[in-house]
Amino acid sequence: MTGYGSQATSTPQLARKLRVVDYFTLGWGTMVGVGWLVVMDDWLLRGGPLGGIIGFALGGALLLPIGHVYGKLVAAMPDASGEVAYTAAVFPRVVSFATGWMMILSYFIVCPWEAVAVGRIAAYIFPGLNSVELYQIAGRPVFLPRLIIGLALTGLLTLMNYRGVRLSATVQNWTTFGTIVLFILFVGFGVRKGAPSNFPPLFTHSPLVSVLLVMQVVPYFMTGYESVGKAAEEASPGFQSRGFFAAIATAILVGVLFYAIVIAAVGYVAPWRQLIGTEFLTAVAFEHAVGSHWIVRTILSAALLSLFKCFNGNFVAASRLVFAMGRRGLINVRAAEVHPVNHTPAIAVLCVGLATAVCMFLGDAILVPITDVGSVASACGWLATCAAYYAMRPPGRERLIAITGVVVGAAMVLMKVIPRVPGAFSVSEWLALLIWVTIGIVLGWRSSLARPVKA
Helix, strand or coil: CCCCCCCCCCCCCCCCCECHHHHHHHHHHHHCCCHHHHCHHHHHHHHHHHHHHHHHHHHHHHCHHHHHHHHHHHHHCCCCCCHHHHHHCCCCHHHHHHHHHHHHHHHHCHHHHHHHHHHHHHHHHCHHHCCCEEEEECCEEEEHHHHHHHHHHHHHHHHHHHHCHHHHHHHHHHHHHHHHHHHHHHHHHHHHHCCHHHCCCCCCCCHHHHHHHHHCCHHHHHCCHHHHHHHHHHECCCCCCHHHHHHHHHHHHHHHHHHHHHHHHHHHHCCHHHHCCCCCHHHHHHHHHHCCCHHHHHHHHHHHHHHHHHHHHHHHHHHHHHHHHHHCCCCCHHHHCCCCCCCCCHHHHHHHHHHHHHHHHHHHHHHHHHHHHHHHHHHHHHHHHHHHHHHCCCCHHHHHHHHHHHHHHHHHHHHHHCCCCCCCCCHHHHHHHHHHHHHHHHHHHHHHHCCCCCC
8 A cells, every 4th residue: 555645744734642542532432422321222122132232243343344444544544534535545536525525424413413412311310401492393392401501512512622632632531431430330230130031022023134223223323433543643743553453443342342231231131121112211221120310320420421522522523524625625625724723623623513503403303313324424434445445455365354344334335225125214314315415516516616725
């Protein structure tokens, strides 16, 4: 892969302050949000406890070849544009734009998801927040107090990322390891009260269909490990390039372990089938087992920390990708402006923050459909990245790994877009994807009218 170095050296530099631990917490923290609390009922309805465990374990294992490709490419091309840089090295400009646009969606779409989720979690703790209904979307009300909480969190993260990457990374580290500690605490106490008799039914459909339905959402809930590449230009001086691969691989493995354990724990501690339809099934199941509300407070504390880190990690990745695409002239070049004092992609940060705030007004109606659209967007980016790596003609073993990644990425896309496959896109999901693609076509057309900016 010689000759495919970063194209970012001639442009204003971002602050270089990140270490290996920061890249791990960025990758894992961006990956694991609050889906394990907010949509656990959806996971169990898709596959049951064993279907969920196998679905996430198998889906995560299939991501290892893709993670390997990312580790190689990030080390060889430490460029904030990530997939855009990788595909631009071997494919036409339109391919790199389309790839980058889909990856922006995969990160950005998580931001309003988390902003809406924080209001929902807060309302579970303080039911009075479910008041002052403004309107309804798809039959789901949007409440003013919950909207204000989400907007406040969005504003806080926007300000934090505007001020500097070191502040953002420090918060990411504390919230990531805080989540892990609280997770170990509530799982360790809860499973002592569980029983194997709670597991059945192990699958909600046939075993194959159950696993397939869960695997369809794995790309969305496992998206994040590749965010390491979006912050590659911000590595501290003396950073060893092999640290990128270490952070990516560790994030994937810990992510799979986390999801498998939490699904198994929920299925073990309580008769989950009887709890389907209750809000925050994970918390209810553990409260059912322990018989005390303290464990619910522990779970919700872990969820709030996890939400913050996931929101922040996806915010970082989305803003860096917007910045890098602006630098390459693929979107408005103003997005590439670097703050003269904070050394942050200031305009890109503000754009992501504003867009998140706008999308928040859709309320709870966005929670489940977003997971499927985000899964396809992520899989498209992974597919293009592995195809680009293969086209760079690496050694024989590496080409085999790249081909494996291409097949996995293509399969993840096809099982959502082929109509007869169980769990394929609904009309609302096609509409959401169509709107995003249309916006991308308009922006791509406008940027093509302007003189391309050399990155």
